[in-house]
Amino acid sequence: MIERYENVIIDIVCSVMVPLIQLFALYVVVHGHYGPGGGFQGGVLFAVSIILLRLCLGKEASHKKFPPKLAAALAASGMLVYMLTGLAPMAAGGAFLDYGHLPIPGVSGAELRFLGITIVEWSIAFSVCGTMVLLFDVLAEGMR
């Protein structure tokens, strides 16, 4: 398993890089509507920041900050939200993943579809982020 390597350079570089990467990950997800970006890329970026934490803090401290069970739960719940976003319009009388029929009061038409894309992008981001951290944890735990 990955262990903490005592070095002031690594500590300082990671403490500066991790928040920046996380902020950039959020920007990439949110900016998906207007430019390059979206759920997949933003999710992977966020997962990279967690993996960097794992590498520089070691197992105990980083598992306290972001438990492996949270990664699995995040991956599964992201997928669940995506599925529900697909099924909700069916319940409201539309087709599968037809965001125009999402049962959200107050918005309609293009705005509703915009909202549907936002929900889906976030759920993709959660799912991808959780899966990447899960993969890293499983592979790192396997190296004994």
Place this chain on the structure above:
Amino acid sequence: MRWLAVPVMALFLALMLYATTGLPLRGEPQAPANAHVSPYYIEKTIEETGTPNIVTSVLADYRGYDTLGETTVILAAGLACLLILRRGKGL
């Protein structure tokens, strides 16, 4: 039998290279891929989805079913790794 692999690969390569001459040019407006649904996406994406980035509106809205499958594949890969490598030991 191993010497047979090289001429077979060369033949396959020649066939593939010949086939590429039949492909439309990149960005050709009359190509079948650009003639059916692409103009619809380009014209209607702002009006229907309010999203300036056509890639996002195609990825998450018009072809949302495809993206659902992609996300499922990633989740399934992660879960398969978990199940194979951790075999009942939990996280």
